[in-house]
Amino acid sequence: MPEAVISITGASGALYAERLVRALSEADWDILLIVTREGSINLELELGVTSEDLAKLPGVSLEDNDNLAARSASGSAKIDYYVVCPASGTTISKIAAGISDNLVTRSALVALKERRPLIVVPRESPYATVHLENMTKLSQWGVVVLPASPGFYNSPTSIEDLVDFVVARILDQMHVEHSLGRRWTGEEVQ
Numbered sequence: 001m002p003e004a005v006i007s008i009t010g011a012s013g014a015l016y017a018e019r020l021v022r023a024l025s026e027a028d029w030d031i032l033l034i035v036t037r038e039g040s041i042n043l044e045l046e047l048g049v050t051s052e053d054l055a056k057l058p059g060v061s062l063e064d065n066d067n068l069a070a071r072s073a074s075g076s077a078k079i080d081y082y083v084v085c086p087a088s089g090t091t092i093s094k095i096a097a098g099i100s101d102n103l104v105t106r107s108a109l110v111a112l113k114e115r116r117p118l119i120v121v122p123r124e125s126p127y128a129t130v131h132l133e134n135m136t137k138l139s140q141w142g143v144v145v146l147p148a149s150p151g152f153y154n155s156p157t158s159i160e161d162l163v164d165f166v167v168a169r170i171l172d173q174m175h176v177e178h179s180l181g182r183r184w185t186g187e188e189v190q
């Protein structure tokens with residue numbers, strides 16, 4: 001089965017992470033889940049769930065963010081995708097500076113050094129110039145910077161529709177088949 005590291009950091013938008021982990025679990029992926037301290041705060045604040053609750057989904061293993069000896073800290077572990085969702089400005093800046101002081105940043109650095117797919121999903125508004133500069137760096141190094149910025153052309157009627165728009169874009173990057181949202185056909189505007 002394909003395997004992904006999914007890191008939840010302390011930006012708002014825990015629902016993006018919950019629906020992403022659920023979709024990958026339903027697609028039978030193996031998921032190494034890492035949650036930072038502020039990531040946990042947002043999970044509880046916004047969804048009323050804990051990282052342990054998320055880890056009950058099939059295929060999900062919860063990793064300790066302080067354990068730099070975990071499997072995902074090593075480039076020798078063959079992991080297919082690395083996703084930071086949502087990605088705080090702090091974690092984005094640490095990755096761009098090459099700092100790997102916890103398992104989230106270390107696994108992201110593994111993705112960079114091994115030239116593996118890394119997707120970061122920032123959620124901040126407005127962006128500080130330092131964040132824009134760091135996202136530019138990451139993008140130039142091949143990282144997919146995929147902001148939590150849903151489109152409205154599918155006439156969303158719920159928060160879940162908006163969230164799924166973004167999750168669908170992440171799943172597309174990971175080459176996961178899904179049925180989240182309607183795809184643009186080119187015939188919508190006559």
Ligand SMILES: Cc1cc2nc3c(=O)[nH]c(=O)nc-3n(C[C@H](O)[C@H](O)[C@H](O)COP(=O)(O)O)c2cc1C
Nearest residue numbers: 009010011012036038039041088089090091123124
């Ligand atoms: C409730 C709450 C909401 C936050 N929302 C955001 C946010 O939307 N975007 C962001 O970049 N930082 C946000 N922060 C700040 C980060 O959590 C903070 O920079 C933290 O150091 C990030 O650490 P981490 O990347 O290890 O999770 C928020 C913090 C809290 C407590």
